[in-house]
Amino acid sequence: MTVPARIWTVVRSLLIPAALLGTWELLSRGGAAATYAFVPLRQVATAARTALSNGELIGNLIASAEHACLGLVAGGLAGLLLGACLGASRICDRILGPLFHGLRQVPLLGLAPLIGLSFGNGAGAKLLVIALAAFYPVALATAGGVRNVERAHLELGRALTLDRRQVFRHILLPAAAPAIASGFLQALAFAWLATIGSELLFTASAGLGSFMQQAEANGRMEMVIVGITAIALVGLAMNGLVIRAVHWLLPWHAVEQK
Amino acid sequence: MSLTHSTAIGARTELRATAPDGVRAARGFAPGVERSLGWLAPLALLTLWVATTRHASDGTAHVMVSPREVLDAARELAGSGELAAHVRASMGRLAVGFAVGASLGLAYGLVAGAFPAIRSLFGSTFHAIRQVPSIAFIPMLVLMFGVEETFKIVIVAKSTFFPVALATADGVRGVPRSFLDVARAYRVRGLNLLRYILLPATVPPIVTGLRIALGRSWMVLVAAEILAAESGLGQMMERGRQMLRLDVVLVGVLFTGVAGLALEEGMRLVERRLQRWRRA
Numbered sequence: 001m002t003v004p005a006r007i008w009t010v011v012r013s014l015l016i017p018a019a020l021l022g023t024w025e026l027l028s029r030g031g032a033a034a035t036y037a038f039v040p041l042r043q044v045a046t047a048a049r050t051a052l053s054n055g056e057l058i059g060n061l062i063a064s065a066e067h068a069c070l071g072l073v074a075g076g077l078a079g080l081l082l083g084a085c086l087g088a089s090r091i092c093d094r095i096l097g098p099l100f101h102g103l104r105q106v107p108l109l110g111l112a113p114l115i116g117l118s119f120g121n122g123a124g125a126k127l128l129v130i131a132l133a134a135f136y137p138v139a140l141a142t143a144g145g146v147r148n149v150e151r152a153h154l155e156l157g158r159a160l161t162l163d164r165r166q167v168f169r170h171i172l173l174p175a176a177a178p179a180i181a182s183g184f185l186q187a188l189a190f191a192w193l194a195t196i197g198s199e200l201l202f203t204a205s206a207g208l209g210s211f212m213q214q215a216e217a218n219g220r221m222e223m224v225i226v227g228i229t230a231i232a233l234v235g236l237a238m239n240g241l242v243i244r245a246v247h248w249l250l251p252w253h254a255v256e257q258k
Numbered sequence: 259m260s261l262t263h264s265t266a267i268g269a270r271t272e273l274r275a276t277a278p279d280g281v282r283a284a285r286g287f288a289p290g291v292e293r294s295l296g297w298l299a300p301l302a303l304l305t306l307w308v309a310t311t312r313h314a315s316d317g318t319a320h321v322m323v324s325p326r327e328v329l330d331a332a333r334e335l336a337g338s339g340e341l342a343a344h345v346r347a348s349m350g351r352l353a354v355g356f357a358v359g360a361s362l363g364l365a366y367g368l369v370a371g372a373f374p375a376i377r378s379l380f381g382s383t384f385h386a387i388r389q390v391p392s393i394a395f396i397p398m399l400v401l402m403f404g405v406e407e408t409f410k411i412v413i414v415a416k417s418t419f420f421p422v423a424l425a426t427a428d429g430v431r432g433v434p435r436s437f438l439d440v441a442r443a444y445r446v447r448g449l450n451l452l453r454y455i456l457l458p459a460t461v462p463p464i465v466t467g468l469r470i471a472l473g474r475s476w477m478v479l480v481a482a483e484i485l486a487a488e489s490g491l492g493q494m495m496e497r498g499r500q501m502l503r504l505d506v507v508l509v510g511v512l513f514t515g516v517a518g519l520a521l522e523e524g525m526r527l528v529e530r531r532l533q534r535w536r537r538a
Binding site for chain 1: 292293295296297298299300303378379380381382383386389390391392393394395396397398400401402476477478480481484485491492495496498499502504507508510511514515518519522
């Protein structure tokens, strides 16, 4: 691509955001009621600067990222375990599969009142929701990856008289790794959604969801917008990190960047 | 030829004999028995539930209720018409929001799929907004529209729009060039092109997008109802929680789950019908 063409590409992708921001700013000048819903951009910028400089934003952001990572690891490992069982053993799939697919249909955040009642409204409940969110996609992807392993590879393994551990380590795991990787990528998006959701639904503590909930209660639209922007940026950053990690762990497998 | 064939089969049977225990055991069952294995785990859970709640006292009613109490609560809620009203409220919001979001998503997806210029113009904005969890927009929408119906319909429409738009755009872009070339060679144009080439090629991925969108919107709607609503299954559960009525909460969980399952399976049915030709 030539340089002017590249500049044109950048300009073109910025046209719509610029138009949207312009419309927003125009709407914000339509009287007191409009200023409440469409806060002027200058006010948003000031709010962002304040929240950044007093450490409020960064603190909540780190807390949320911590919740998400913890839930992703806990739920992901559990999902890996169940998925491997479902994929490798047909009897396991027959017994646990229907229950797993049935429970999967219950909207996750709809479980919040139940979890709140049974496990309290605190950190444990949040972690459980986030872990569950990460659990389903990883289990599903792992089961699929293990199930779709090449028959010929398994037969080779048996011909070489590998024991079950060796079959798992040298055949099943490498074959299922790409599916597991995309499962984790999907799980990350769900875990992030569940993090924000659980912070909104459960008792306030540190976290971007609680930060926005408080801003909403105080009628501070500009702080809500700062929160949404931060959530978007953290989501993007985590997605990029996981894609990079997958490239590093599975260099032969190109993750579809969606 | 036939010799090598039979040796291959022989080798395979031998390998099968050394297959992991689970696989071999499952092969021994009759198909009917194998299918009924799926009831084992839910039955075991139910038995466990009954056993642990048999001697529960009143003091633990908010953490432990028996299946019978949940059934009684369901009967009571259904009898008073309360349950039906909540289901109707939730489904009404879902239907309106889904219809709005899906139509906009279809329209955008068709245009963006057909015209690269539109894609490069709106693409970055589209993907930037798409990757923000819908639920994060709830506080903003509440401030904009209040806690009434509008905000719930907008959030459902938002969570429907993006998967549908994405699936539609991908579907339109994915029409194989060779199909269009064949159509041109046979001078298939206009309505016939739409009827015999474009619709069959694009509808299946769009229906898949609609199914995914429906599942997500349902979850987001329930969450929105838990946060702020006068009615709906989410609100019923949230009020149950506040009054420490675990039985009511469980009835809610059951019904949101069944509703989610019904929506999903319904869409899958449509999907399978539209893809009948693939199996042939």
